[in-house]
Structures are given as structure tokens and as C-alpha cells.
Amino acid sequence: MPQSGFGPSKLTYQMSKVHNYSAGPCILPPEVMRKASQSVIELDGIGLSLIEISHRSKEFVAIMEKARGLVRELLNVPDNYSVLFLQGGASLGFYMSAINFMKNEGGKGAYVDTGSWSNKAMKEAALLGEVIETASSKADNYTHIPKGYTVPDDADYFHITSNNTIFGTQFKSFPESKVPMLCDMSSDIFSKPVDVSKFDLIYAGAQKNMGPAGTTVYIVNKDALGKTGRKIPSMLDLAVHDSKDSMFNTPPVFSVYVSMLTLEWMKSLGGLEAMQKRNEEKAALLYNEIDRNPLFEGTTAAEDRSTMNATFVLKDEAAHKERFDKMWNDARISGLKGHRSVGGYRASMYNALPLESVAVLTDVMKELERTA
Amino acid sequence: MPQSGFGPSKLTYQMSKVHNYSAGPCILPPEVMRKASQSVIELDGIGLSLIEISHRSKEFVAIMEKARGLVRELLNVPDNYSVLFLQGGASLGFYMSAINFMKNEGGKGAYVDTGSWSNKAMKEAALLGEVIETASSKADNYTHIPKGYTVPDDADYFHITSNNTIFGTQFKSFPESKVPMLCDMSSDIFSKPVDVSKFDLIYAGAQKNMGPAGTTVYIVNKDALGKTGRKIPSMLDLAVHDSKDSMFNTPPVFSVYVSMLTLEWMKSLGGLEAMQKRNEEKAALLYNEIDRNPLFEGTTAAEDRSTMNATFVLKDEAAHKERFDKMWNDARISGLKGHRSVGGYRASMYNALPLESVAVLTDVMKELERTA
Numbered sequence: 001m002p003q004s005g006f007g008p009s010k011l012t013y014q015m016s017k018v019h020n021y022s023a024g025p026c027i028l029p030p031e032v033m034r035k036a037s038q039s040v041i042e043l044d045g046i047g048l049s050l051i052e053i054s055h056r057s058k059e060f061v062a063i064m065e066k067a068r069g070l071v072r073e074l075l076n077v078p079d080n081y082s083v084l085f086l087q088g089g090a091s092l093g094f095y096m097s098a099i100n101f102m103k104n105e106g107g108k109g110a111y112v113d114t115g116s117w118s119n120k121a122m123k124e125a126a127l128l129g130e131v132i133e134t135a136s137s138k139a140d141n142y143t144h145i146p147k148g149y150t151v152p153d154d155a156d157y158f159h160i161t162s163n164n165t166i167f168g169t170q171f172k173s174f175p176e177s178k179v180p181m182l183c184d185m186s187s188d189i190f191s192k193p194v195d196v197s198k199f200d201l202i203y204a205g206a207q208k209n210m211g212p213a214g215t216t217v218y219i220v221n222k223d224a225l226g227k228t229g230r231k232i233p234s235m236l237d238l239a240v241h242d243s244k245d246s247m248f249n250t251p252p253v254f255s256v257y258v259s260m261l262t263l264e265w266m267k268s269l270g271g272l273e274a275m276q277k278r279n280e281e282k283a284a285l286l287y288n289e290i291d292r293n294p295l296f297e298g299t300t301a302a303e304d305r306s307t308m309n310a311t312f313v314l315k316d317e318a319a320h321k322e323r324f325d326k327m328w329n330d331a332r333i334s335g336l337k338g339h340r341s342v343g344g345y346r347a348s349m350y351n352a353l354p355l356e357s358v359a360v361l362t363d364v365m366k367e368l369e370r371t372a
Numbered sequence: 373m374p375q376s377g378f379g380p381s382k383l384t385y386q387m388s389k390v391h392n393y394s395a396g397p398c399i400l401p402p403e404v405m406r407k408a409s410q411s412v413i414e415l416d417g418i419g420l421s422l423i424e425i426s427h428r429s430k431e432f433v434a435i436m437e438k439a440r441g442l443v444r445e446l447l448n449v450p451d452n453y454s455v456l457f458l459q460g461g462a463s464l465g466f467y468m469s470a471i472n473f474m475k476n477e478g479g480k481g482a483y484v485d486t487g488s489w490s491n492k493a494m495k496e497a498a499l500l501g502e503v504i505e506t507a508s509s510k511a512d513n514y515t516h517i518p519k520g521y522t523v524p525d526d527a528d529y530f531h532i533t534s535n536n537t538i539f540g541t542q543f544k545s546f547p548e549s550k551v552p553m554l555c556d557m558s559s560d561i562f563s564k565p566v567d568v569s570k571f572d573l574i575y576a577g578a579q580k581n582m583g584p585a586g587t588t589v590y591i592v593n594k595d596a597l598g599k600t601g602r603k604i605p606s607m608l609d610l611a612v613h614d615s616k617d618s619m620f621n622t623p624p625v626f627s628v629y630v631s632m633l634t635l636e637w638m639k640s641l642g643g644l645e646a647m648q649k650r651n652e653e654k655a656a657l658l659y660n661e662i663d664r665n666p667l668f669e670g671t672t673a674a675e676d677r678s679t680m681n682a683t684f685v686l687k688d689e690a691a692h693k694e695r696f697d698k699m700w701n702d703a704r705i706s707g708l709k710g711h712r713s714v715g716g717y718r719a720s721m722y723n724a725l726p727l728e729s730v731a732v733l734t735d736v737m738k739e740l741e742r743t744a
Binding site for chain 1: 395423624
């Protein structure tokens with residue numbers, strides 16, 4: 001088994017204290033970085049680097065199995081589901097989710113449109129069959145999560161995006177669906193407990209809460225696979241990957257390993273309940289300041305505000321933008337600029353971001369008000 | 373620009389002297405490991421780890437561009453070709469190569485069957501159209517590379533696998549083809565100079581000569597794309613990736629970075645001519661011993677022997693196997709076991725394996741003979 005725990009680092013490097021609000025790839029725990037750095041030199045005393053061993057070696061097979069097991073444990077994944085570490089990001093997941101669930105004859109997929117990511121998912125699915133837009137908040141520039149719709153009973157599946165990184169909206173509860181529910185959970189998986197059994201497929205790029213870019217986790221109800229009547233290319237076929245225990249071909253070794261370390265870190269801190277508490281504290285601190293501070297305002301409906309990505313603007317950019325930008329840069333805050341399609345600011349507060357970093361930001365916001 | 377060169381390591385770790393013959397993922401240069409390990413802690417003094425920065429950051433964009441540029445420079449890639457760092461390995465490449473080149477109406481792909489990898493490529497292509505087996509060495513258990521065939525003029529493309537890691541065979545010169553030639557070059561790319569202009573597509577998983585598992589390089593003639601009449605899923609469409617400068621979605625940051633370092637290492641040693649010289653020296657040392665030593669024999673036709681993967685057997689396993697296996701294990705040789713479908717031994721001698729490691733193996737072979 002791979003070695004557990006995060007002993008004291010023998011490395012002479014020190015992390016500079018940058019408050020990393022990057023929307024992804026994003027901050028990971030410093031303990032994880034240290035251990036990963038060591039393993040690139042030598043994995044657990046075996047005389048070889050993590051990145052030069054065979055993926056069929058007993059060491060890497062143990063890493064893959066531990067990573068899969070930790071996903072299962074942290075999310076309480078039912079026994080009839082498979083956990084897979086694949087490649088391609090959610091961008092390939094848009095097509096893979098559709099090709100594994102949409103029937104070959106008269107296929108229909110139903111989608112909730114909550115912004116860019118949903119749109120991309122719909123675009124790929126449209127290559128395979130009919131795409132039904134069940135609900136959309138496009139008319140309001142995606143400032144809220146649509147509610148009060150009915151999922152069509154005749155769809156092969158119903159697809160949602162749990163969190164929108166660009167607009168800062170998040171499903172606070174999941175819709176009910178009689179057809180298989182699929183979810184792109186890239187930007188909030190592992191931020192809180194989730195009832196996996198509500199979904200037939202969850203997929204998520206690693207590079208927010210789980211690890212570095214380069215792997216994508218799929219959690220799939222095995223009983224729901226093989227029902228489309230399609231011939232699916234091997235690398236896109238979740239049943240093929242399941243049959244090979246997530247080792248159909250050479251996996252992205254480093255990304256799977258660092259994901260394993262990060263999952264282990266979550267477990268060591270108390271699992272997803274602890275992550276949820278941590279994330280809600282951070283989000284409360286920042287959103288309270290956005291609401292209290294007369295110079296700022298949030299850009300999304302309060303009930304749909306993401307705990308992962310808080311979006312906000314200065315009410316008077318002309319008066320304050322230059323000074324605010326200088327102040328947060330001076331405070332060594334990084335990655336706060338809003339997405340180009342929204343503007344303003346976006347504070348991404350993934351699992352590994354400490355509360356202390358949020359306090360640095362809210363202090364800067366208070367200081368701006370005091371000295372305005 | 374990312375920092376160049378490989379300064380003295382501040383790390384306290386020492387690599388144990390294991391002679392790593394792994395078939396892939398495989399040995400990488402120790403300088404590359406050290407620099408990669410440092411960058412996982414902090415990239416070039418920016419206060420952040422390589423794996424926690426945005427892929428849209430100026431630092432990572434520079435890394436991606438440098439990696440693409442080094443491929444171009446080392447292989448002398450023509451201007452009308454695009455160099456892309458994607459995901460999915462050659463296993464996804466089998467399908468991607470076909471979907472980007474096989475016509476939608478009456479599509480035909482011609483293949484040379486040189487073993488497992490060609491077979492997998494043909495299997496994926498058959499989902500899209502007709503697969504023509506132009507030549508095969510299957511009847512001889514793939515111990516040689518087929519010759520003396522004619523590529524059908526009416527095929528949409530002609531596909532070869534330049535090196536077979538399992539059987540230890542390698543194209544020493546490339547066939548002539550009037551139709552676009554596509555090549556899975558996973559296991560010998562960057563081992564020697566190649567005339568890229570002979571091919572319309574070269575694809576290769578990183579995890580042999582180029583870097584760690586997790587990225588796949590595509591070198592594609594842009595003028596040859598967009599001619600199939602197919603609707604191609606975005607993530608499988610080489611024209612889409614080209615239009616986004618290999619950043620259509622979040623790339624596998626670590627794997628691209630370490631590939632950049634390894635490409636830089638090749639350049640610093642004199643480029644692909646130097647790699648070829650190095651690889652031919654190693655191969656000559658080992659094949660000469662296989663041929664000279666009465667206890668061993670090679671398993672492939674001499675003229676098609678791979679410089680990357682040398683396959684050989686003991687003539688009398690019953691008499692010598694147990695002792696030979698103990699001897700090379702004692703010499704700290706790792707990864708010498710043959711592939712399960714061939715048996716015997718396989719010595720994978722990728723770019724980063726030093727001549728010294730081959731000498732250790734040939735010394736063990738001589739010692740076995742001396743003490744037999």
C-alpha cells in the first residue's frame with residue numbers, strides 16, 4: 001500500500017504566502033504539494049520516481065486502488081457504482097456522458113442550462129441525438145439557478161452542472177428526476193457530502209477540489225450502462241473502463257497520485273462534513289462582507305450563491321477599481337479577476353484555501369471602505 | 373518564459389541506483405525529475421506551485437508554447453503542421469486518428485498489422501468505416517515488420533505503428549504512400565530524427581521518450597484536416613485543438629511541463645541526432661551480447677530489431693532462468709520481464725537510460741555464461 005500521512009518535509013523550499021484564489025487549476029494543500037514533490041524524486045523508498053514506474057507495478061496499482069477507495073469512502077458511493085480515474089476533463093465528459101446514456105435510436109437528453117459549461121455539454125450531446133433544454137437562466141445572464149420545471153419522462157437522461165464557476169451559482173439541492181440524472185460536478189465535488197445514489201453518473205475534472213489537472217473522476221451506476229444500443233469507442237465507454245478497473249490504458253499517473261493524496265488529506269481532516277463546514281465558514285465570511293460593505297455588491301441571487309466561487313463587483317468602478325486592485329495585489333492575493341464574460345471579481349474558495357486567506361481579502365475590502 | 377537549464381538540486385534526496393528498464397511509463401533524466409520536483413513546490417520563484425496555477429496564467433501559457441516549440445525544433449516540423457499536447461494516450465489516438473481522416477461516406481483506412489497496438493488501432497477505426505489490412509506479420513507471431521506490399525490508392529489514409537514495444541520490432545525506414553500516412557509513434561518518437569513531412573499525422577503518448585504519462589503529442593498537417601465530411605466531437609477534433617493553440621480545455625499541466633523539461637534536456641545534449649547515436653550505442657551493446665552469448669537468443673528478425681525494446685530469451689530456461697533472474701535483480705535491474713504475450717525478457721532502452729545501465733545488464737549476461 002502507498003504510505004499514508006504527511007510527515008515533516010525534508011525539503012528546504014518554503015511556500016511564499018500567496019493567497020491563491022485561482023478558479024482552477026487551483027490551490028492544493030501544502031502537505032500534498034510537499035509529499036508529491038518528494039515522490040517525483042523517489043516514491044516511498046523504492047529507489048524510483050513515481051513518474052518512471054510502470055502503471056502495472058504493484059506500487060501504482062495500489063495507488064490507483066487507494067484513490068478509487070477514498071472516493072468511495074468519502075462520498076459513500078453505493079456498491080453497484082464504479083469509480084474511474086480517466087482523462088480528457090469535463091470537456092470530454094460532455095460527450096462521454098451523452099454517448100453512454102443517449103439511445104442510438106431516437107435518443108433524447110434533457111439539460112438545465114446554467115451557463116457556459118451546460119452549453120458546452122449540450123453542444124456535444126447534439127452530435128448524438130435530440131437535446132431538450134428543460135430550463136435556462138440565460139435571459140437573466142445566468143444569475144440564478146432555474147427552478148420549478150419538470151423533467152421530461154421520455155428523455156434518456158437529465159443532465160445538470162452542479163456549480164457554475166463563471167457566474168458563481170450552485171445547486172443547493174438537487175432536482176428530482178425519474179430518468180437517470182447525470183451531473184458535471186467538476187467545480188464542487190468533495191466540497192460537501194452528496195447523495196450519490198440520486199445520480200446515475202457524476203463526472204468531474206480533478207483540478208478544483210481533488211487534485212491537479214490531468215485526470216477526471218467518473219462515478220457511474222454500472223446497472224445503467226450498456227443500454228443505448230450504440231457501438232462506443234473503447235476509450236469513451238465507461239463499461240470498458242470499469243471492466244479494466246480504471247486501467248484500460250496507461251492512466252495519468254501523477255494526477256491520480258496527487259488526487260489520492262488530496263483525498264487522504266480530506267479524510268484526515270474529517271471528510272466531507274468537515275470540508276462543508278470549512279467551506280461554509282469561508283463563504284459566510286466573504287458574502288457577509290460583500291453584503292455589508294457599501295462599496296460592493298454580489299452578482300448572483302443570494303439563495304443560489306456558490307460556496308466555491310463568489311462573484312462580486314464594485315458599485316463604482318471608476319472611483320475605486322484602481323486602488324482596490326492595487327490593495328489586493330499588495331496583500332499577495334492572486335487570481336481574483338472575474339471571468340472575461342462577467343467582469344468584476346471572482347473569489348474561488350476551494351477546499352484547500354484557508355479561512356485566513358479569506359480574512360485577508362475581507363480586511364482589504366474593509367480597508368478600502370475606511371479609506372475611500 | 374519558463375526558466376531554462378538544470379541547476380544543482382537543493383533537494384536532500386538521492387536517487388538509488390536502480391537500472392530502470394520499464395517499458396513505459398519509464399526512466400526520465402534525473403535532472404528532469406529534480407527540476408519537476410522543485411516546481412511542484414514552487415515554480416520559478418513565483419510563490420506558487422506549478423500545479424496550482426491557472427492554465428491561462430502567463431507562466432503556463434509560456435510552458436505550453438515552449439513545449440510545442442521544442443517539438444517543432446527537435447523534429448524540424450514543417451510550418452503548415454500543428455503541434456498539440458492532448459490527453460487520452462495513443463488508445464484515444466487510435467479513434468482520433470481515424471475520425472479525423474476517414475471519410476464519412478464510404479470511408480476506408482489501410483493498416484499494417486505489426487501486433488497488439490496496430491490491432492487496437494484497427495478495432496477503433498472499424499467503428500467508423502472499412503478497415504483494410506494491407507499487410508500483417510501475425511502468421512509469424514509478429515517477429516518481423518511486413519515488407520513488399522502496396523498501399524491501396526483508394527484508402528483515405530494509411531496507418532502504421534512505428535515501433536512495437538511488445539515484440540521489439542521497429543520500422544527502420546518508412547513505407548511510401550500516396551495517401552495520407554498516419555503513424556502511432558508512441559514508443560520511438562524523439563529517439564532519432566524523422567522526416568515529419570512524410571506523415572500527415574504523428575501521434576504519441578508521452579510516457580516513453582518524452583515525459584510522464586498523461587499527455588499525448590499530435591503533430592498534424594493542418595492542410596489535411598476538415599476533409600472527412602464528419603461532425604467530430606470537439607475534444608476529438610484536431611482542428612478545434614489547433615484553433616485554440618492546444619488550450620481548448622485545461623491541459624494536463626504537470627505532464628506538459630515535464631515533457632517540456634525532457635525536450636529541453638534532449639536539445640541540451642545535441643537533439644535527435646545525439647539521441648540516435650546514444651540509442652544505437654546502447655542497442656548495439658545489448659544485441660551484440662545477445663548474439664554472442666551462447667545462452668541467449670533474440671526473438672525478432674535482426675533487420676527489424678527495435679533500438680527501444682530488445683526482446684530475448686534464454687535458450688534453456690530450465691537450466692538458467694532462476695539464477696539469471698536472481699543475478700539481474702541483485703544488480704538492481706528493474707523491469708526486465710518480457711510482456712506476458714511473449715515471455716522471456718524485454719530490455720526497454722529509452723532515451724534517458726544510460727549506456728552504463730546496459731553495461732550492467734551485459735555484464736550480468738557474461739557472468740551467467742562464465743559461471744554456467
